[in-house]
Amino acid sequence: xxxxxxxxxxxxxxxxxxxxAMTEVMAKNYGNPSSIHAEGRxxxxxxxxARKTVANTLNCSIGEIFFTSGGTEANNMALKNSVRDLGxxxxxxxxxxxxxxxxxxxxxxxxxxxxxEMVRIDARGNxxxxxxxxxxxxxxxxxxxxxxxxxxxxxxxxxLEKVAALCESAGALFHCDTxxxxxxxxxxxxxxxVNFLSGSxxxxxxxxxxxxxxxxNDNIIKPYLNGGAQERNMRGGTENIYGxxxxxxxxxxxxxxxxxxxxxxxxxxxxxxxxxxEKYPSVTFNGDTENGHYKVLSVSFPESPKGDLLxxxxxxxxxxxxxxxxxxxxxxxxxxxxxxxxxxxxxxxxRFSFSHHNTIAEVDYVVEKLEGML
Numbered sequence: 390x391x392x393x394x395x396x397x398x399x400x401x402x403x404x405x406x407x408x409x410a411m412t413e414v415m416a417k418n419y420g421n422p423s424s425i426h427a428e429g430r431x432x433x434x435x436x437x438x439a440r441k442t443v444a445n446t447l448n449c450s451i452g453e454i455f456f457t458s459g460g461t462e463a464n465n466m467a468l469k470n471s472v473r474d475l476g477x478x479x480x481x482x483x484x485x486x487x488x489x490x491x492x493x494x495x496x497x498x499x500x501x502x503x504x505x506e507m508v509r510i511d512a513r514g515n516x517x518x519x520x521x522x523x524x525x526x527x528x529x530x531x532x533x534x535x536x537x538x539x540x541x542x543x544x545x546x547x548x549l550e551k552v553a554a555l556c557e558s559a560g561a562l563f564h565c566d567t568x569x570x571x572x573x574x575x576x577x578x579x580x581x582x583v584n585f586l587s588g589s590x591x592x593x594x595x596x597x598x599x600x601x602x603x604x605x606n607d608n609i610i611k612p613y614l615n616g617g618a619q620e621r622n623m624r625g626g627t628e629n630i631y632g633x634x635x636x637x638x639x640x641x642x643x644x645x646x647x648x649x650x651x652x653x654x655x656x657x658x659x660x661x662x663x664x665x666x667e668k669y670p671s672v673t674f675n676g677d678t679e680n681g682h683y684k685v686l687s688v689s690f691p692e693s694p695k696g697d698l699l700x701x702x703x704x705x706x707x708x709x710x711x712x713x714x715x716x717x718x719x720x721x722x723x724x725x726x727x728x729x730x731x732x733x734x735x736x737x738x739x740r741f742s743f744s745h746h747n748t749i750a751e752v753d754y755v756v757e758k759l760e761g762m763l
Contacts, residue, residue: 392707393751398541398569398685398742399711403635404594410638411596411631422628423619432630439637443601446644447586449578455620456601456633460568461489463587463602466613467564468493471533471585472503474610477562479530480505483516485545485726486537487566494535508536513677514545514730518555525559532559533584537566538574542726542740543676544685546570553582562608568592568600569682572643573651584608588640590632595639599632650745655683657743661752662686668756669763675727675738684743687727689736695762696737702762703739708755711740 394402403411414435420428422436436456444451457463468490471477482494484507494505509520516536525532534556539546549565556563564585567576572593578586585608589600604610604623616625643650665672665688675687690696700712712724727738741755 390707390751390754392709393747393755394709395741395743395747395751395755396709396711397744398544398592398740400591400597401594401744402746403596404639404642406642407595407635407638411635414631414634418630422630423617436628436630436633439633442637442641443588446640447576447578447603448580449603450606452621453578453603453606454601455604455623456599456628456636457587457624458598458629459591459600460487460566460587460589462613463589463600464489464564464566465493466602466610467585467587467604468533468535469497470610470613471562471564471608472497472500475533475562475608476531477533478503479528479532480535481508481521481524481532481561482506482535483508483510483537484729485510485514485540485542486535487541487568488725490535490537490566491725504530510729512730513680514540514543514675514726515677515680516547516552518548518551521552522555522559525555525561532561533564534561535564535566537569538576539567539569539682539685540676540726541569542685542724543687543730544569544681545676546680546682549576549583550581557582569685572640573647573682573684575647578603578605590636590639593639593643596632596635599629599636601636646745651683653745654743654747657747657749657752658683658686660749661741661743661756664753664756665759669759673736675730686741686743688739688741689731689734690739690763692735692737693763699737699739699762703755703758706758708758711742712738 418432420432422432440451440454443454497503509517536547562584565583566587568589571588584605586603591597612623614625671691673689
């Protein structure tokens with residue numbers, strides 16, 4: 390059997406149709422989008438068409454979409470520029486956020502101008518909405534709430550509409566990292582009040598190194614990267630035209646096939662979960678399995694002498710999975726998410742994340758191979 394890729398929360402393979410769209414642009418559209426000649430205008434038209442695709446997907450204005458190098462830049466831009474340009478003096482976030490948010494908050498704290506509070510997380514990893522509401526009501530400071538739509542390690546989903554309504558009622562701004570959910574769940578920004586939102590192409594079968602940030606028209610911030618008038622003066626630097634075209638093509642396909650893909654992935658995940666429980670009764674699952682992203686399953690295996698070698702043995706057997714967050718892969722510092730939820734546990738966590746490209750046969754193979762690793 391070929392290698393089995395079950396690390397789709399870390400990244401996804403580029404869809405063949407997306408690759409065709411990108412290579413066509415590479416071959417034919419070499420103009421600089423900032424140039425006024427024909428080649429430049431053609432390149433500009435491709436970028437604006439891609440912007441329209443993203444805006445239509447989110448039901449927002451094309452003037453509210455700005456292309457970036459990925460979700461990390463988008464999140465940094467929203468957080469740091471809100472403090473710098475919008476007078477934010479308090480941020481409410483969660484200890485389970487992606488490191489690009491947590492490390493940005495650390496940097497903001499070091500400036501000494503903004504206080505950061507962490508909302509309470511319940512035993513299953515969900516945001517305590519009562520605690521969030523109380524925190525919002527406790528201060529009249531200009532506040533930004535930064536919470537991710539789906540946790541990248543355990544998959545827990547944020548009730549987006551409820552949090553947006555709480556923030557609006559309290560007069561707080563709301564930033565949402567939707568990197569894990571973009572293309573997987575419908576998001577309507579005309580009906581759900583979000584001030585900042587981020588996405589990254591390589592999570593929905595597009596290329597790496599390109600993403601976008603949504604900035605609501607009510608929030609006027611200055612450029613994050615200076616150096617040119619690109620992205621309507623919001624991000625200096627020649628645009629990654631091939632990546633932007635690939636992002637739009639991948640997002641368009643993900644939305645068109647959303648229900649079909651979701652149904653297949655849900656079937657795979659449930660088959661895997663039930664098969665694990667049947668064969669290994671001591672297995673448990675991290676997070677809220679009833680309120681999780683359908684592509685993510687964080688599995689907790691009992692402590693054993695072989696446990697520390699579990700990921701390596703999976704890899705040697707042609708199976709790719711993750712020990713937690715994958716953006717720091719190669720540096721085994723453990724998962725801050727699992728450490729927060731289970732601080733004293735000696736169990737071993739593996740995150741399996743599924744794709745519509747996976748099969749039941751692959752899932753069965755993984756369940757079978759695990760027997761000699763536990």
